[in-house]
Amino acid sequence: MDYFSSLNASALDPDSPTLFELISAHELSDLIGPSLRYILTHYAQRHPRYLLRLATRFDEIYAAATAAVEYHHLKNWNSTFTEKFYGVKRVRVLPSAGQLPRARHAAPIMVDNMRRLTHTQVLLSVAAAVLGPYLREKMDAKYETLKARALVRNMDTEYVRIMSDENVTWTEKFWFLRDYVFFKVYPAFTATRSAITLLFYLSYMFNRQSSAHSLLDWLLGFKYSRLNANDYDLADKRAGIVSQDLSPGGSGPSDDDDDNTPLLGRLINLVTTQTGRKQIRGAALSGLSYALPTAMFLLKFLEWWSASDFAHKLAATGGRRGMLEGNLPTPLPSSLEKSKVEQVDEDDEEEEEEEQEKEKEEEQEVSEKVSINLPRETYTKIVRDSRLCPLCAEPVTNATAIETGVVFCYPCIYKHLENGTSEDGGRCPVTGTRLLQCRYNADRETWDVGGLRRLMI
Numbered sequence: 001m002d003y004f005s006s007l008n009a010s011a012l013d014p015d016s017p018t019l020f021e022l023i024s025a026h027e028l029s030d031l032i033g034p035s036l037r038y039i040l041t042h043y044a045q046r047h048p049r050y051l052l053r054l055a056t057r058f059d060e061i062y063a064a065a066t067a068a069v070e071y072h073h074l075k076n077w078n079s080t081f082t083e084k085f086y087g088v089k090r091v092r093v094l095p096s097a098g099q100l101p102r103a104r105h106a107a108p109i110m111v112d113n114m115r116r117l118t119h120t121q122v123l124l125s126v127a128a129a130v131l132g133p134y135l136r137e138k139m140d141a142k143y144e145t146l147k148a149r150a151l152v153r154n155m156d157t158e159y160v161r162i163m164s165d166e167n168v169t170w171t172e173k174f175w176f177l178r179d180y181v182f183f184k185v186y187p188a189f190t191a192t193r194s195a196i197t198l199l200f201y202l203s204y205m206f207n208r209q210s211s212a213h214s215l216l217d218w219l220l221g222f223k224y225s226r227l228n229a230n231d232y233d234l235a236d237k238r239a240g241i242v243s244q245d246l247s248p249g250g251s252g253p254s255d256d257d258d259d260n261t262p263l264l265g266r267l268i269n270l271v272t273t274q275t276g277r278k279q280i281r282g283a284a285l286s287g288l289s290y291a292l293p294t295a296m297f298l299l300k301f302l303e304w305w306s307a308s309d310f311a312h313k314l315a316a317t318g319g320r321r322g323m324l325e326g327n328l329p330t331p332l333p334s335s336l337e338k339s340k341v342e343q344v345d346e347d348d349e350e351e352e353e354e355e356q357e358k359e360k361e362e363e364q365e366v367s368e369k370v371s372i373n374l375p376r377e378t379y380t381k382i383v384r385d386s387r388l389c390p391l392c393a394e395p396v397t398n399a400t401a402i403e404t405g406v407v408f409c410y411p412c413i414y415k416h417l418e419n420g421t422s423e424d425g426g427r428c429p430v431t432g433t434r435l436l437q438c439r440y441n442a443d444r445e446t447w448d449v450g451g452l453r454r455l456m457i
Contacts, residue, residue, distance in 0.1 A: 015225050015226060016223075016224065016225060016226075017086070017087075017088050017224055017225070017226055019201060019204055019205050019213075021086050021087075021088060022088065022204075022213055022224060023201075024086060025080075025082045025083045025085070025086045025088055026082070028082045028085070028086075029080065029081070029082040029129075029133075030133065032082075033062055033066075033133065033137075036058075036062065037055075037058050037062075040054060040055050040058060041055055059134060059137060059138070063130050063131075063134045066129070066130050067126055067130045069081050070125075070126050070129045070130065071122070071126045074090075074117065074122045074125050074126055074129075075122055076234075076235065076238065077089060077227070077231060077235070078090050078091065078116055078117050078122075078231075079227070080125075080129055083224075084227070085293075087226055087227045088224055088225070088226060088227070089224070089225055089226070089227050089231065090117055090121075090125065090217075090222045090223070090224060090225075091115040091116070091117070091222060091223060091224070091225045092114075092115050092116070092117060092118070092121070092221060092222055093221050093222060093223055094114065094115060108230070109230050112228065112230045112231075113230075115225070117222060121220055121221070121222060124220050125220065125222075128216055128220070132216075139182075139186065142182065143182070143183065143186050143187075146179055146182070146183045147183070150183065155180060155183055155184075158176075158180075159176070159177075159180050162176050163177075196215055197214060197215070200212060200213060200214050200215060200217075200218075201213075389407075389408050389409045389412055390406065390408060390429055390430050391408055391409065391412035391413065391416055391429060392409060392412050394409075396408065396409055397409050397410075398410040398411070398454070399454070399455040400413055400414075400452050400453065400454055400455065401452075401453045401455055402428060402435060402451060402452060402453075403428075403433075403435050403436060403437065403451050404428040404430070404431050404433050404435075406428060406429075406430045406431065407455065408429075410452070410454070413429070413452065414449055414452065416429060417435070417438055417447050417449045418446050418447050418449050419446065419447075420447055422440050422442075422445075425438075425440065425447050426438040426439070426440060426447055435451060436451065437450035437451030438450060438451065
Protein backbone atom coordinates (compact mmCIF):
# COMPACT_ATOMS: atom_id res chain seq x y z
CA MET A 1 0.00 0.00 0.00
CA ASP A 2 2.91 2.38 0.68
CA TYR A 3 4.11 1.79 -2.87
CA PHE A 4 0.77 2.58 -4.48
CA SER A 5 0.13 5.59 -2.23
CA SER A 6 3.43 7.15 -3.36
CA LEU A 7 2.71 6.79 -7.09
CA ASN A 8 2.82 9.95 -9.17
CA ALA A 9 -0.35 10.70 -11.14
CA SER A 10 1.72 11.22 -14.31
CA ALA A 11 3.09 7.68 -13.99
CA LEU A 12 -0.37 6.08 -14.08
CA ASP A 13 -1.98 4.78 -17.24
CA PRO A 14 -4.23 7.55 -18.59
CA ASP A 15 -6.63 4.99 -20.08
CA SER A 16 -6.81 2.12 -17.56
CA PRO A 17 -7.81 2.92 -13.96
CA THR A 18 -6.06 1.27 -11.05
CA LEU A 19 -7.54 -1.65 -9.17
CA PHE A 20 -7.95 0.47 -6.06
CA GLU A 21 -10.18 2.94 -7.92
CA LEU A 22 -12.46 0.15 -9.12
CA ILE A 23 -12.65 -1.48 -5.69
CA SER A 24 -13.42 1.90 -4.09
CA ALA A 25 -16.22 2.53 -6.60
CA HIS A 26 -17.81 -0.86 -5.91
CA GLU A 27 -17.45 -0.54 -2.14
CA LEU A 28 -19.07 2.88 -2.25
CA SER A 29 -21.95 1.40 -4.22
CA ASP A 30 -22.38 -1.31 -1.58
CA LEU A 31 -22.50 1.29 1.22
CA ILE A 32 -25.24 3.49 -0.24
CA GLY A 33 -28.03 0.94 0.26
CA PRO A 34 -27.35 0.19 3.96
CA SER A 35 -26.93 3.91 4.69
CA LEU A 36 -30.31 4.76 3.15
CA ARG A 37 -31.89 1.81 4.95
CA TYR A 38 -30.57 3.03 8.29
CA ILE A 39 -31.89 6.56 7.71
CA LEU A 40 -35.30 5.28 6.62
CA THR A 41 -35.55 2.88 9.58
CA HIS A 42 -34.59 5.64 11.99
CA TYR A 43 -37.37 7.95 10.80
CA ALA A 44 -39.85 5.10 10.38
CA GLN A 45 -39.66 4.55 14.14
CA ARG A 46 -40.73 8.17 14.65
CA HIS A 47 -43.35 8.28 11.91
CA PRO A 48 -44.52 4.70 11.41
CA ARG A 49 -47.80 5.78 9.88
CA TYR A 50 -46.09 7.21 6.81
CA LEU A 51 -42.75 5.38 6.53
CA LEU A 52 -43.33 1.87 7.89
CA ARG A 53 -44.53 0.50 4.56
CA LEU A 54 -41.56 2.00 2.79
CA ALA A 55 -39.19 0.46 5.34
CA THR A 56 -40.70 -3.01 4.91
CA ARG A 57 -40.40 -2.76 1.10
CA PHE A 58 -37.06 -1.02 1.07
CA ASP A 59 -35.21 -3.67 -0.98
CA GLU A 60 -37.70 -3.54 -3.84
CA ILE A 61 -38.00 0.26 -3.82
CA TYR A 62 -34.24 0.70 -3.69
CA ALA A 63 -33.77 -1.80 -6.54
CA ALA A 64 -36.26 0.09 -8.74
CA ALA A 65 -34.64 3.45 -7.97
CA THR A 66 -31.18 2.00 -8.58
CA ALA A 67 -32.30 0.62 -11.95
CA ALA A 68 -33.46 4.08 -13.09
CA VAL A 69 -30.29 5.80 -11.89
CA GLU A 70 -27.91 3.18 -13.29
CA TYR A 71 -29.68 3.05 -16.66
CA HIS A 72 -29.37 6.83 -17.00
CA HIS A 73 -25.65 6.82 -16.20
CA LEU A 74 -24.82 3.72 -18.26
CA LYS A 75 -26.70 5.01 -21.28
CA ASN A 76 -25.17 8.50 -21.21
CA TRP A 77 -21.79 7.95 -19.55
CA ASN A 78 -21.16 4.19 -19.96
CA SER A 79 -20.54 4.03 -16.21
CA THR A 80 -22.56 3.39 -13.09
CA PHE A 81 -23.36 6.10 -10.56
CA THR A 82 -20.37 5.45 -8.32
CA GLU A 83 -18.04 4.68 -11.23
CA LYS A 84 -18.74 8.13 -12.68
CA PHE A 85 -17.97 9.61 -9.27
CA TYR A 86 -14.47 8.12 -9.55
CA GLY A 87 -14.10 9.12 -13.25
CA VAL A 88 -14.32 5.52 -14.51
CA LYS A 89 -16.31 4.20 -17.47
CA ARG A 90 -16.95 0.87 -19.22
CA VAL A 91 -15.78 0.29 -22.79
CA ARG A 92 -16.19 -2.54 -25.25
CA VAL A 93 -13.32 -4.91 -25.93
CA LEU A 94 -12.61 -4.50 -29.66
CA PRO A 95 -11.37 -7.49 -31.69
CA SER A 96 -8.25 -5.66 -32.94
CA ALA A 97 -7.07 -4.56 -29.52
CA GLY A 98 -3.39 -4.73 -30.54
CA GLN A 99 -3.80 -1.87 -33.03
CA LEU A 100 -5.85 0.25 -30.63
CA PRO A 101 -3.06 2.59 -29.37
CA ARG A 102 -2.06 3.56 -32.92
CA ALA A 103 -5.69 4.05 -33.96
CA ARG A 104 -6.40 6.20 -30.93
CA HIS A 105 -3.45 8.39 -31.76
CA ALA A 106 -4.75 8.93 -35.31
CA ALA A 107 -8.49 9.26 -34.63
CA PRO A 108 -9.22 9.36 -30.86
CA ILE A 109 -12.86 10.47 -31.13
CA MET A 110 -13.76 7.76 -33.64
CA VAL A 111 -12.14 5.07 -31.47
CA ASP A 112 -13.94 6.31 -28.36
CA ASN A 113 -17.27 6.17 -30.16
CA MET A 114 -16.52 2.62 -31.37
CA ARG A 115 -15.72 1.54 -27.81
CA ARG A 116 -19.01 2.76 -26.35
CA LEU A 117 -21.29 0.07 -24.94
CA THR A 118 -24.06 -1.36 -27.08
CA HIS A 119 -27.68 -1.17 -25.97
CA THR A 120 -27.59 -4.86 -25.02
CA GLN A 121 -24.49 -4.37 -22.88
CA VAL A 122 -26.15 -1.40 -21.18
CA LEU A 123 -29.24 -3.45 -20.28
CA LEU A 124 -27.14 -6.39 -19.07
CA SER A 125 -24.99 -4.05 -17.01
CA VAL A 126 -28.10 -2.52 -15.41
CA ALA A 127 -29.43 -6.00 -14.63
CA ALA A 128 -26.11 -7.01 -13.08
CA ALA A 129 -25.85 -3.78 -11.08
CA VAL A 130 -29.39 -4.13 -9.70
CA LEU A 131 -30.12 -7.86 -9.46
CA GLY A 132 -26.65 -8.83 -8.23
CA PRO A 133 -26.73 -6.86 -4.95
CA TYR A 134 -30.46 -7.57 -4.50
CA LEU A 135 -30.06 -11.35 -4.79
CA ARG A 136 -26.91 -11.34 -2.69
CA GLU A 137 -28.74 -9.43 0.07
CA LYS A 138 -31.63 -11.89 0.01
CA MET A 139 -29.37 -14.96 0.00
CA ASP A 140 -27.27 -13.62 2.87
CA ALA A 141 -30.40 -12.99 4.92
CA LYS A 142 -31.73 -16.47 4.07
CA TYR A 143 -28.47 -18.13 5.06
CA GLU A 144 -28.35 -16.27 8.38
CA THR A 145 -31.89 -17.47 9.12
CA LEU A 146 -31.02 -21.06 8.32
CA LYS A 147 -27.81 -20.81 10.32
CA ALA A 148 -29.74 -19.69 13.39
CA ARG A 149 -32.19 -22.53 12.82
CA ALA A 150 -29.31 -25.04 12.59
CA LEU A 151 -28.05 -23.93 16.00
CA VAL A 152 -31.31 -25.14 17.54
CA ARG A 153 -31.87 -28.25 15.44
CA ASN A 154 -29.26 -30.19 13.53
CA MET A 155 -30.00 -29.92 9.81
CA ASP A 156 -28.81 -33.46 9.01
CA THR A 157 -30.98 -34.99 11.71
CA GLU A 158 -33.91 -32.84 10.62
CA TYR A 159 -33.36 -33.96 7.02
CA VAL A 160 -33.54 -37.66 7.93
CA ARG A 161 -36.63 -37.13 10.07
CA ILE A 162 -38.61 -35.15 7.50
CA MET A 163 -37.72 -37.35 4.54
CA SER A 164 -38.69 -40.54 6.39
CA ASP A 165 -41.91 -39.13 7.85
CA GLU A 166 -44.93 -40.19 5.79
CA ASN A 167 -47.18 -37.55 7.36
CA VAL A 168 -45.12 -34.75 5.77
CA THR A 169 -46.44 -33.68 2.39
CA TRP A 170 -44.32 -33.60 -0.74
CA THR A 171 -44.60 -29.83 -0.87
CA GLU A 172 -43.15 -29.46 2.61
CA LYS A 173 -40.39 -31.93 1.75
CA PHE A 174 -39.56 -29.96 -1.38
CA TRP A 175 -39.25 -26.65 0.50
CA PHE A 176 -37.17 -28.22 3.24
CA LEU A 177 -34.93 -29.90 0.65
CA ARG A 178 -34.44 -26.56 -1.05
CA ASP A 179 -33.38 -24.93 2.25
CA TYR A 180 -31.16 -27.89 3.13
CA VAL A 181 -29.31 -27.81 -0.21
CA PHE A 182 -28.96 -24.02 -0.04
CA PHE A 183 -27.57 -24.21 3.51
CA LYS A 184 -24.96 -26.75 2.43
CA VAL A 185 -24.01 -25.21 -0.91
CA TYR A 186 -24.06 -21.46 -0.22
CA PRO A 187 -20.79 -21.30 1.82
CA ALA A 188 -18.95 -23.17 -0.93
CA PHE A 189 -20.54 -20.91 -3.56
CA THR A 190 -19.43 -17.80 -1.66
CA ALA A 191 -15.89 -19.10 -1.24
CA THR A 192 -15.68 -19.99 -4.94
CA ARG A 193 -16.94 -16.57 -5.99
CA SER A 194 -14.41 -14.86 -3.71
CA ALA A 195 -11.56 -17.00 -5.11
CA ILE A 196 -12.51 -16.21 -8.71
CA THR A 197 -12.76 -12.51 -7.89
CA LEU A 198 -9.32 -12.60 -6.29
CA LEU A 199 -7.83 -14.25 -9.38
CA PHE A 200 -9.33 -11.61 -11.64
CA TYR A 201 -8.01 -8.89 -9.31
CA LEU A 202 -4.49 -10.28 -9.48
CA SER A 203 -4.68 -10.64 -13.25
CA TYR A 204 -5.92 -7.06 -13.60
CA MET A 205 -3.15 -5.69 -11.37
CA PHE A 206 -0.37 -7.18 -13.48
CA ASN A 207 -1.98 -6.86 -16.92
CA ARG A 208 -4.59 -4.12 -16.99
CA GLN A 209 -4.53 -3.63 -20.76
CA SER A 210 -6.09 -6.98 -21.69
CA SER A 211 -7.58 -8.29 -18.45
CA ALA A 212 -11.14 -7.95 -17.20
CA HIS A 213 -11.83 -6.74 -13.69
CA SER A 214 -14.25 -9.55 -12.83
CA LEU A 215 -15.89 -12.63 -14.28
CA LEU A 216 -18.99 -10.59 -15.16
CA ASP A 217 -16.90 -8.09 -17.13
CA TRP A 218 -15.33 -10.92 -19.10
CA LEU A 219 -18.70 -12.53 -19.85
CA LEU A 220 -20.28 -9.24 -20.98
CA GLY A 221 -17.24 -8.31 -23.09
CA PHE A 222 -16.17 -4.97 -21.61
CA LYS A 223 -13.40 -3.53 -19.48
CA TYR A 224 -12.79 -0.28 -17.64
CA SER A 225 -11.28 2.98 -18.82
CA ARG A 226 -11.18 6.60 -17.69
CA LEU A 227 -13.62 9.33 -18.63
CA ASN A 228 -12.05 11.73 -21.11
CA ALA A 229 -12.87 15.01 -22.82
CA ASN A 230 -14.92 13.26 -25.50
CA ASP A 231 -17.37 11.93 -22.88
CA TYR A 232 -17.97 15.40 -21.49
CA ASP A 233 -18.32 16.82 -25.01
CA LEU A 234 -21.03 14.27 -25.75
CA ALA A 235 -22.82 15.26 -22.54
CA ASP A 236 -22.68 18.93 -23.55
CA LYS A 237 -24.05 18.07 -26.99
CA ARG A 238 -26.97 16.17 -25.46
CA ALA A 239 -27.77 19.15 -23.26
CA GLY A 240 -27.54 21.45 -26.29
CA ILE A 241 -29.94 19.31 -28.31
CA VAL A 242 -32.50 19.38 -25.51
CA SER A 243 -32.18 23.16 -25.21
CA GLN A 244 -32.62 23.48 -28.96
CA ASP A 245 -35.80 21.40 -28.87
CA LEU A 246 -37.21 23.54 -26.08
CA SER A 247 -36.45 26.85 -27.83
CA PRO A 248 -39.28 28.62 -29.72
CA GLY A 249 -39.72 27.02 -33.12
CA GLY A 250 -36.94 24.52 -32.42
CA SER A 251 -34.53 26.62 -34.51
CA GLY A 252 -31.73 26.54 -31.97
CA PRO A 253 -30.70 27.69 -28.55
CA SER A 254 -31.74 31.27 -28.00
CA ASP A 255 -30.40 33.84 -25.57
CA ASP A 256 -32.50 35.24 -22.78
CA ASP A 257 -32.51 38.67 -24.44
CA ASP A 258 -33.86 37.36 -27.76
CA ASP A 259 -36.37 34.92 -26.27
CA ASN A 260 -39.61 36.73 -25.56
CA THR A 261 -41.29 33.65 -24.08
CA PRO A 262 -42.41 34.42 -20.51
CA LEU A 263 -41.11 32.39 -17.61
CA LEU A 264 -44.48 30.74 -17.05
CA GLY A 265 -44.54 29.60 -20.68
CA ARG A 266 -41.11 28.01 -20.33
CA LEU A 267 -42.22 26.14 -17.23
CA ILE A 268 -45.32 24.89 -19.04
CA ASN A 269 -43.17 23.67 -21.92
CA LEU A 270 -40.93 21.81 -19.50
CA VAL A 271 -43.86 20.02 -17.88
CA THR A 272 -46.09 19.35 -20.89
CA THR A 273 -43.61 18.43 -23.62
CA GLN A 274 -41.78 15.13 -23.79
CA THR A 275 -38.45 16.88 -24.31
CA GLY A 276 -39.05 19.02 -21.24
CA ARG A 277 -39.86 16.05 -19.07
CA LYS A 278 -36.75 14.35 -20.41
CA GLN A 279 -34.68 17.37 -19.43
CA ILE A 280 -36.16 17.43 -15.92
CA ARG A 281 -35.51 13.72 -15.48
CA GLY A 282 -31.95 14.04 -16.73
CA ALA A 283 -31.23 17.03 -14.51
CA ALA A 284 -32.62 15.24 -11.46
CA LEU A 285 -30.59 12.08 -12.09
CA SER A 286 -27.44 14.02 -12.93
CA GLY A 287 -27.89 16.10 -9.78
CA LEU A 288 -27.26 12.97 -7.72
CA SER A 289 -23.59 13.27 -8.72
CA TYR A 290 -23.44 16.50 -6.71
CA ALA A 291 -25.58 15.12 -3.88
CA LEU A 292 -23.19 12.21 -3.22
CA PRO A 293 -20.08 14.26 -2.27
CA THR A 294 -22.28 16.67 -0.32
CA ALA A 295 -23.79 13.79 1.65
CA MET A 296 -20.33 12.33 2.28
CA PHE A 297 -19.09 15.68 3.60
CA LEU A 298 -22.10 16.06 5.90
CA LEU A 299 -21.67 12.48 7.13
CA LYS A 300 -18.01 13.08 7.96
CA PHE A 301 -18.88 16.37 9.65
CA LEU A 302 -21.55 14.72 11.82
CA GLU A 303 -19.13 11.89 12.62
CA TRP A 304 -16.49 14.43 13.72
CA TRP A 305 -19.04 16.43 15.69
CA SER A 306 -20.34 13.39 17.59
CA ALA A 307 -16.82 12.14 18.35
CA SER A 308 -15.29 15.54 19.09
CA ASP A 309 -14.63 16.50 22.69
CA PHE A 310 -15.53 20.07 21.81
CA ALA A 311 -19.20 19.13 21.35
CA HIS A 312 -19.36 17.55 24.83
CA LYS A 313 -17.65 20.53 26.45
CA LEU A 314 -19.95 22.96 24.68
CA ALA A 315 -23.00 20.99 25.82
CA ALA A 316 -21.67 20.79 29.39
CA THR A 317 -21.29 24.54 29.60
CA GLY A 318 -24.78 25.20 28.28
CA GLY A 319 -23.79 26.25 24.78
CA ARG A 320 -23.20 29.89 23.96
CA ARG A 321 -25.15 31.01 27.00
CA GLY A 322 -22.66 29.20 29.24
CA MET A 323 -19.73 30.67 27.35
CA LEU A 324 -20.99 34.18 27.97
CA GLU A 325 -21.97 33.59 31.57
CA GLY A 326 -20.71 36.40 33.74
CA ASN A 327 -19.27 38.28 30.72
CA LEU A 328 -22.30 40.25 29.56
CA PRO A 329 -21.96 44.02 30.01
CA THR A 330 -24.49 45.99 32.00
CA PRO A 331 -27.33 47.04 29.67
CA LEU A 332 -27.66 50.73 28.97
CA PRO A 333 -30.78 52.54 30.23
CA SER A 334 -33.59 53.02 27.73
CA SER A 335 -34.62 56.41 26.39
CA LEU A 336 -37.45 56.56 28.90
CA GLU A 337 -35.09 55.90 31.77
CA LYS A 338 -32.67 58.54 30.46
CA SER A 339 -35.44 61.14 30.45
CA LYS A 340 -36.29 60.30 34.05
CA VAL A 341 -32.66 60.54 35.10
CA GLU A 342 -32.43 64.04 33.65
CA GLN A 343 -35.37 65.16 35.82
CA VAL A 344 -34.07 63.99 39.17
CA ASP A 345 -33.21 66.53 41.82
CA GLU A 346 -29.78 67.36 43.18
CA ASP A 347 -30.01 64.84 46.02
CA ASP A 348 -30.55 62.02 43.59
CA GLU A 349 -27.59 63.18 41.48
CA GLU A 350 -25.34 63.07 44.52
CA GLU A 351 -26.50 59.54 45.28
CA GLU A 352 -25.71 58.50 41.69
CA GLU A 353 -22.24 59.96 41.95
CA GLU A 354 -21.63 57.99 45.12
CA GLU A 355 -22.84 54.81 43.45
CA GLN A 356 -20.56 55.42 40.47
CA GLU A 357 -17.61 55.90 42.78
CA LYS A 358 -18.42 52.62 44.51
CA GLU A 359 -18.65 50.85 41.15
CA LYS A 360 -15.25 52.24 40.12
CA GLU A 361 -13.76 51.02 43.37
CA GLU A 362 -15.25 47.56 42.82
CA GLU A 363 -13.94 47.44 39.25
CA GLN A 364 -10.51 48.45 40.52
CA GLU A 365 -10.60 45.67 43.11
CA VAL A 366 -11.65 43.13 40.45
CA SER A 367 -8.90 44.23 38.07
CA GLU A 368 -6.32 44.02 40.84
CA LYS A 369 -7.66 40.60 41.80
CA VAL A 370 -7.66 39.45 38.19
CA SER A 371 -4.12 40.67 37.64
CA ILE A 372 -2.89 38.66 40.65
CA ASN A 373 -2.53 41.68 42.96
CA LEU A 374 0.24 43.24 40.89
CA PRO A 375 0.91 46.93 41.56
CA ARG A 376 -1.03 49.27 39.32
CA GLU A 377 2.17 50.68 37.79
CA THR A 378 3.46 47.20 36.96
CA TYR A 379 0.09 46.17 35.49
CA THR A 380 0.00 49.30 33.29
CA LYS A 381 3.52 48.52 32.12
CA ILE A 382 2.48 44.98 31.18
CA VAL A 383 -0.51 46.19 29.20
CA ARG A 384 1.64 48.64 27.22
CA ASP A 385 4.41 46.11 26.55
CA SER A 386 3.05 42.91 24.99
CA ARG A 387 6.39 41.12 25.50
CA LEU A 388 5.81 40.85 29.25
CA CYS A 389 3.82 38.09 30.90
CA PRO A 390 0.75 39.47 32.74
CA LEU A 391 1.37 37.05 35.62
CA CYS A 392 5.09 37.32 36.37
CA ALA A 393 5.74 40.74 34.73
CA GLU A 394 8.83 39.27 33.04
CA PRO A 395 9.55 38.70 29.32
CA VAL A 396 7.43 35.83 28.03
CA THR A 397 9.22 32.47 27.85
CA ASN A 398 7.61 29.43 26.21
CA ALA A 399 4.79 31.64 24.96
CA THR A 400 1.29 30.18 25.38
CA ALA A 401 -2.04 31.69 24.33
CA ILE A 402 -5.39 30.91 25.94
CA GLU A 403 -8.89 31.14 24.47
CA THR A 404 -9.09 34.92 24.94
CA GLY A 405 -5.90 35.45 22.90
CA VAL A 406 -3.78 36.74 25.80
CA VAL A 407 -0.21 35.37 25.84
CA PHE A 408 1.49 34.14 29.04
CA CYS A 409 4.47 32.05 30.05
CA TYR A 410 3.37 28.42 29.96
CA PRO A 411 4.32 27.59 33.60
CA CYS A 412 2.67 30.79 34.85
CA ILE A 413 -0.71 30.35 33.18
CA TYR A 414 -0.83 26.60 33.82
CA LYS A 415 -0.17 26.94 37.55
CA HIS A 416 -2.56 29.87 37.82
CA LEU A 417 -5.45 28.02 36.17
CA GLU A 418 -4.77 24.73 37.94
CA ASN A 419 -4.64 26.24 41.44
CA GLY A 420 -7.66 28.54 41.12
CA THR A 421 -10.60 28.32 43.49
CA SER A 422 -13.87 26.71 42.53
CA GLU A 423 -15.63 30.10 42.43
CA ASP A 424 -13.08 32.45 40.88
CA GLY A 425 -10.99 29.96 38.89
CA GLY A 426 -11.29 28.96 35.24
CA ARG A 427 -11.15 32.56 34.00
CA CYS A 428 -8.68 34.64 32.02
CA PRO A 429 -6.39 36.49 34.46
CA VAL A 430 -6.56 39.67 32.33
CA THR A 431 -10.13 39.87 30.99
CA GLY A 432 -11.93 37.69 33.54
CA THR A 433 -13.64 35.73 30.74
CA ARG A 434 -14.70 32.20 31.61
CA LEU A 435 -12.54 29.66 29.73
CA LEU A 436 -14.54 26.99 27.95
CA GLN A 437 -11.98 24.19 28.13
CA CYS A 438 -11.16 24.50 31.83
CA ARG A 439 -13.17 22.35 34.24
CA TYR A 440 -13.12 22.15 37.99
CA ASN A 441 -12.33 18.70 39.44
CA ALA A 442 -14.16 18.48 42.77
CA ASP A 443 -12.35 15.26 43.78
CA ARG A 444 -8.86 16.75 43.52
CA GLU A 445 -10.03 20.32 44.23
CA THR A 446 -8.05 21.56 41.24
CA TRP A 447 -8.85 22.66 37.71
CA ASP A 448 -8.36 20.48 34.65
CA VAL A 449 -6.61 22.88 32.31
CA GLY A 450 -7.27 22.79 28.57
CA GLY A 451 -7.21 25.06 25.56
CA LEU A 452 -3.58 26.17 25.93
CA ARG A 453 -1.87 26.82 22.58
CA ARG A 454 1.92 26.97 22.32
CA LEU A 455 3.23 29.79 20.09
CA MET A 456 6.36 29.86 17.97
CA ILE A 457 7.91 33.32 18.37
